[in-house]
Amino acid sequence: MTLKKTTLLFEEQTYKRLQEKSKAEKLSIGELVREAVTNYYGIKSNKEKMEALEKLGRMNMPVSDYGKMEKDIIRGLVDDKYS
Numbered sequence: 001m002t003l004k005k006t007t008l009l010f011e012e013q014t015y016k017r018l019q020e021k022s023k024a025e026k027l028s029i030g031e032l033v034r035e036a037v038t039n040y041y042g043i044k045s046n047k048e049k050m051e052a053l054e055k056l057g058r059m060n061m062p063v064s065d066y067g068k069m070e071k072d073i074i075r076g077l078v079d080d081k082y083s
Contacts, residue, residue, distance in 0.1 A: 008033065 010018065022029045037043070044052075063069070 018029050018032060022032055025032070027035075064072075
């Protein structure tokens with residue numbers, strides 16, 4: 001991964017909190033900022049997206065067939081509308 005350099009200015013109190021968090025998590029301030037930006041803006045690589053999808057696929061979740069699920073959803077919507 002190629003990194004690009006930027007300069008950020010923080011208020012003193014914010015910077016102190018970043019330093020504390022950095023020490024506690026054993027990460028650089030740069031890593032904390034990159035992680036925060038990625039999480040806040042939902043920036044994920046295709047590899048990360050595929051890994052998340054594969055992880056969901058491995059979960060043992062009870063799933064019915066599509067037709068039954070669709071009927072249950074519609075029935076729920078109708079029941080909610082007239083309740």
